[in-house]
Amino acid sequence: xxxxxxxxxxxxxxxxxxxxxxxxxxxxxxxxxxxxxxxxxxxxxxxxxxxxxxxxxxxxxxxxxxxxxxxxxxxxxxxxxxxxxxxxxxxxxxxxxxxxxxxxxxxxxxxxxxxxxxxxxxxxxxxxxxxxxxxxx
Amino acid sequence: xxxxxxxxxxxxxxxxxxxxxxxxxxxxxxxxxxxxxxxxxxxxxxxxxxxxxxxxxxxxxxxxxxx
Numbered sequence: 001x002x003x004x005x006x007x008x009x010x011x012x013x014x015x016x017x018x019x020x021x022x023x024x025x026x027x028x029x030x031x032x033x034x035x036x037x038x039x040x041x042x043x044x045x046x047x048x049x050x051x052x053x054x055x056x057x058x059x060x061x062x063x064x065x066x067x068x069x070x071x072x073x074x075x076x077x078x079x080x081x082x083x084x085x086x087x088x089x090x091x092x093x094x095x096x097x098x099x100x101x102x103x104x105x106x107x108x109x110x111x112x113x114x115x116x117x118x119x120x121x122x123x124x125x126x127x128x129x130x131x132x133x134x135x136x137x
Numbered sequence: 138x139x140x141x142x143x144x145x146x147x148x149x150x151x152x153x154x155x156x157x158x159x160x161x162x163x164x165x166x167x168x169x170x171x172x173x174x175x176x177x178x179x180x181x182x183x184x185x186x187x188x189x190x191x192x193x194x195x196x197x198x199x200x201x202x203x204x
Binding site for chain 2: 014016017018084088092093096097098104105106108132133134136137
């Protein structure tokens with residue numbers, strides 16, 4: 001039986017319940033921070049590890065570079081708010097309808113990285129990163 | 138924005154609906170009930186994302202529009 005694969009365009013990031021419009025790429029990182037748990041009982045020269053904390057973040061590239069959206073992003077960066085950020089498989093109108101896929105997750109996050117690239121004679125490119133704050137579920 | 142707790146709210150085209158739930162599964166059930174109701178009314182969904190607040194609460198956010 002062929003495995004069902006998810007196409008990149010159908011994996012979208014949602015902020016406060018809405019799919020981030022126009023973005024081209026996104027990257028989700030879920031990471032465990034490890035601590036060396038090796039003891040004198042550890043054998044064979046191999047390290048033993050234990051997870052001491054977890055973190056997650058979401059990066060979205062080439063988001064809507066309109067003046068209104070830029071202003072909203074800078075306001076969000078300067079505010080103390082933590083929007084709900086997550087991801088899901090999408091379909092439907094403008095590919096923005098969440099499918100409630102088994103891998104969909106969300107949580108509170110902080111917009112902690114806003115990157116604007118402005119090259120001569122091209123439209124500016126805006127990317128942003130949300131760092132998770134608290135659990136992902 | 139219409140905001141309810143574990144009850145199927147009235148659907149108004151173009152207005153986002155938020156339903157607070159205790160679990161992702163519960164939020165999913167509520168969303169499906171809303172989508173069925175909206176389909177009977179000839180409305181199509183936008184969004185439909187299940188959110189987690191980072192602590193304990195889940196909520197489903199969806200908007201329906203006239204096609």
